[in-house]
Amino acid sequence: ADVDAQAVFDGLIENEQRIEPRDWMPDAYRKTLIRQISQHGHSEIIGMQPEGNWITRAPSLKRKAILMAKVQDEAGHGLYLYSAAQTLGITRDEMMQQLIDGKAKYSSIFNYPTPTWADMGAIGWLVDGAAICNQVPLCRASYGPYGRAMVRICKEESFHQRQGFEILLTLMQGSEEQRAMAQDAVNRWYWPALAMFGPPDDQSPNSAQSMQWKIKRFSNDDLRQRFVGMLVPQAEILGITLPDPDLRFDEETGLYEMGEIDWEDFFEVVRGNGPLNAERLQRRRDAHEEGAWVREAAAEYARKQALRQSE
Ligand code: FAQ
Numbered sequence: 001a002d003v004d005a006q007a008v009f010d011g012l013i014e015n016e017q018r019i020e021p022r023d024w025m026p027d028a029y030r031k032t033l034i035r036q037i038s039q040h041g042h043s044e045i046i047g048m049q050p051e052g053n054w055i056t057r058a059p060s061l062k063r064k065a066i067l068m069a070k071v072q073d074e075a076g077h078g079l080y081l082y083s084a085a086q087t088l089g090i091t092r093d094e095m096m097q098q099l100i101d102g103k104a105k106y107s108s109i110f111n112y113p114t115p116t117w118a119d120m121g122a123i124g125w126l127v128d129g130a131a132i133c134n135q136v137p138l139c140r141a142s143y144g145p146y147g148r149a150m151v152r153i154c155k156e157e158s159f160h161q162r163q164g165f166e167i168l169l170t171l172m173q174g175s176e177e178q179r180a181m182a183q184d185a186v187n188r189w190y191w192p193a194l195a196m197f198g199p200p201d202d203q204s205p206n207s208a209q210s211m212q213w214k215i216k217r218f219s220n221d222d223l224r225q226r227f228v229g230m231l232v233p234q235a236e237i238l239g240i241t242l243p244d245p246d247l248r249f250d251e252e253t254g255l256y257e258m259g260e261i262d263w264e265d266f267f268e269v270v271r272g273n274g275p276l277n278a279e280r281l282q283r284r285r286d287a288h289e290e291g292a293w294v295r296e297a298a299a300e301y302a303r304k305q306a307l308r309q310s311e
Pocket of ligand 1: 041
């Protein structure tokens with residue numbers, strides 16, 4: 001029977017059809033989706049912190065309202081993604097436990113500090129920009145609930161990216177100090193944003209299989225190229241310098257040549273040793289513990305409702 005099921009699954013993938021929660025799927029496909037979707041959800045939830053840091057200090061009421069809306073969107077994305085992962089047989093409690101125990105991965109990018117207001121611009125422009133490049137192809141991921149969640153998430157990321165660009169544009173039209181602050185933030189976020197796409201293709205153990213299953217549609221390095229191609233003209237409009245003296249477009253290959261990404265730094269951050277890994281996790285743990293009474297109250301309420309209905 002499994003031979004037939006495998007053939008049906010292979011046929012669906014081959015013909016660009018979607019795999020849905022009740023369909024048979026190989027264990028390894030289920031596992032890799034749980035891995036990627038839960039890591040993605042955790043990134044959104046942890047990713048609320050660097051910007052949450054500036055909500056009380058945003059420079060105007062309008063900026064504060066926009067930033068609050070963006071951080072709320074991130075919470076929403078985390079919840080859609082957890083829901084998508086749950087369709088594969090893992091519970092939200094299990095995922096949250098893995099995160100607060102420090103056993104789950106989340107994007108390296110959220111372990112860097114946000115010391116200035118310009119960081120809100122750089123995060124929107126670079127981090128959300130990288131997220132869009134990575135996620136637009138995921139709208140066509142072979143697993144239905146993941147691909148569909150990505151459609152709405154990408155629309156919201158696109159607004160996030162523009163708001164970051166607009167923060168930087170405003171700063172770049174301001175005083176000397178404001179322009180320096182914007183440039184400094186871009187200098188700090190540029191390289192970590194390039195690393196978000198994951199290790200180089202020859203060091204990316206999951207890529208080949210994920211591409212065969214049509215979860216990933218492009219390799220890590222291909223998406224990094226696209227991202228740089230998107231940034232270059234935008235940087236010109238901003239009047240910001242991308243901090244890579246080796247960056248140049250090679251007419252012959254049609255590719256950007258770039259300086260070397262500091263992969264040792266990246267792997268250190270992924271191993272948990274980045275500047276703010278410990279602080280980010282502790283904050284999440286504290287929030288989880290402080291919310292325990294809400295979860296208990298909701299569970300108790302649900303229990304009483306169920307009792308009443310069975311009477
Ligand atoms: N950080 O073999 P590969 C956002 C791990 S956007 C940490 O290439 P794969 C929006 C990888 O998990 C950010 N770990 O893996 C936002 C694997 O380890 P494992 C989230 C990383 O899966 C904006 C190992 O390295 N976006 O949140 C990273 O084929 C602003 C080997 O790597 C997503 O998660 C990294 N950067 O490709 C929110 C997108 N890169 O699991 C707030 C969905 C790699 O075997 C504010 N995910 N690793 O133990 C993906 O597209 C893929 O999972 C990749 C990695 C491309 C991230």
